[in-house]
Amino acid sequence: MSLLKRKKKDAAEANGSGDAEAVATPTKGERMGQAKDLAVHHGTHKSIDVAGWVDSRVNATGIFTAMMSRHVPKGTNWFYTLGSATMFIFAMQAITGVFLSMYYTPSATQAYASITHMTNEVFMGEFVRGMHKWGASLMIILIFLHMARTFFFGAYKYPRELNWVIGVVLLILTTVMGLTGYLLPFDQRSFWATIVANNITASGPIVGPYLADFLRAGPDFSATTLSRFYALHMMVVPGLMAALIGAHLFFVVKLGTTAPPWVRAVRPKGARPQEEVTAGVAREDLDEVPVNGAVAAVAVEEPPVDQANAEAAEAEAVETTEAEETEAAVAPEEPAAEAAAEEAAEAPAEEAPAAEEPAADETAPEEPPADPADAPSEDDGDGEVKS
């Protein structure tokens, strides 16, 4: 059964009529669309979409969307373009470098001549060489500015530490590109400047001398030094950089970019409310300390200015009185018992400010209650004083 007939049948069944002929005749546009569907289906459509065919196999649209259609934090500004600008210069260096390599000869005897030839005689040679030369300086400036942006915006912190480390390696490799490229014209200036740079490298701690030997390709500066610098500049370092830039971008896409430090984070909708913690008392401590102890701690630290604290002080006074009364009760035979009982009656008035200053608490009793059960309970167990 053809696709058209099957569609008609499906539509008829969906209508509930069961009669294929009863379905309305398709319009001209619908018929053309159906014909195209069929042609694509059978592979006979002439203008078959090559990009779509490739896309359906490699999911280029998906990758592009993931890279480019991203949410960026509020406050994203021009400073966020510095990384892309560095990457643009890296690409430009790679393209101009390919053209330069078509005319450059990496030999100690011919390097300089090949450079003068490409500058003076090759079409646009001076322009391309100038772009490569200025691009090198620009890349160093941009990479430092980009690094400063990520540093001052705190983008090196969790979870982006690894991207920072990759960035540091990229910075080192960028300077290695500058060093190795400087020697390639092999004129007086580049020759002596490289000797100086090599001697500085050799003065580095522990690995310095080995690194200098490796770069020189032996104990002395020679023709092989130029070959080594050329290989590093043309293949090793750019290859490493391309791979690391790929990893760097992967992390940028995966983790997103950091908001500027002056943009306040908004609590996501539906987030758990933040727990309130009683001032001066750590929540974990409250769980350990007996309930009344915690209340007393709050009351002692802050003088009883409101009713809640006045009640707390009152509770403390009640405890003290009871303790002293008990003491007096267990030693009735002692001659000083009477005096002790009198002292016990006076003591709460000195120790409990709430009892002495009824103005702070209108409801405070003049005499402390005899029964501890009468003492008011201020704490509901969560460590917060209720008023």
Ligand code: HEM
């Ligand atoms: C070849 C050199 C480099 C290229 C091509 C490059 C490229 C990029 C790009 C395109 C971004 C995303 C956009 C932006 O924030 O600017 C980025 C982000 C980042 N780069 Fe680089 N970068 C390079 C070197 C460095 C260096 C030297 C560091 C630090 C040492 C660094 C650390 C970071 C960090 C931490 C982020 C994340 C920024 C954020 O989350 O806000 N990058 N890089």
